[in-house]
Amino acid sequence: MARTFTEQARRAQIVAAAVDTIADLGYGQASFARIARRAGLSSTGLISYHFASKGDLMTQVAQDVFEAISAHMAARMAGAPTPAAALETYIRGSAEFVAGHRRQMKAVLEIFMNGGVSYEPGTELVVLSPVEEILRAGQKAGEFRDFDPRVMAAVIQRAIDGLPFLLETHPDIDLGAYADELATTFARATRCAEAPQRASKPDPADAPTADALRSRSAS
Numbered sequence: 001m002a003r004t005f006t007e008q009a010r011r012a013q014i015v016a017a018a019v020d021t022i023a024d025l026g027y028g029q030a031s032f033a034r035i036a037r038r039a040g041l042s043s044t045g046l047i048s049y050h051f052a053s054k055g056d057l058m059t060q061v062a063q064d065v066f067e068a069i070s071a072h073m074a075a076r077m078a079g080a081p082t083p084a085a086a087l088e089t090y091i092r093g094s095a096e097f098v099a100g101h102r103r104q105m106k107a108v109l110e111i112f113m114n115g116g117v118s119y120e121p122g123t124e125l126v127v128l129s130p131v132e133e134i135l136r137a138g139q140k141a142g143e144f145r146d147f148d149p150r151v152m153a154a155v156i157q158r159a160i161d162g163l164p165f166l167l168e169t170h171p172d173i174d175l176g177a178y179a180d181e182l183a184t185t186f187a188r189a190t191r192c193a194e195a196p197q198r199a200s201k202p203d204p205a206d207a208p209t210a211d212a213l214r215s216r217s218a219s
Helices: 005-025 032-039 045-050 054-077 083-100 102-113 123-141 149-169 175-190 210-218
Strands: none
Touching (some): 005 045, 005 054, 005 102, 032 045, 054 083, 054 102, 083 123, 102 149, 149 175
């Protein structure tokens, strides 16, 4: 049965309060009572009406964040003209999302680190798939060198996924500089070696004249 607008709004209110509670207090302290207080609800029963358990609520928090990431990245990737441009856009777009959604990313990190949401078999391949597709397209187009696309995709994705961890210990890190460094690193790691430059043909105008050659021979 489809949820009413009021039900959807209440669920969104609870999810937002859960994000703030987890970001501020940690996963272990994010009880229904604290979340209800943060949401301005009169009782925890209003949460239980919409979410069967804390795990159910945590799953919704993670799902909402992942859907927001997907929407953000789809918009950013739409105009990438080449695989190399797509890879750079993917890296920069991912960093941009983290920069603009720090509390949501911190909450998701807390949820996963504390087992609030399980990492199902096969999820890894789903996560790596967009990057792997870019890499394979780049190799096919001759933009990227020969390497194992899945291994390279895993390395790239781990560098992106590590940003929320880094923010925990270095909250003041320059995220623009971080994105620049990743984009440069993986552009160099994936691109084809530059073709050796051909020796330029001599310009006939630069060739010595017959009179000059005779003059040199005489000297």
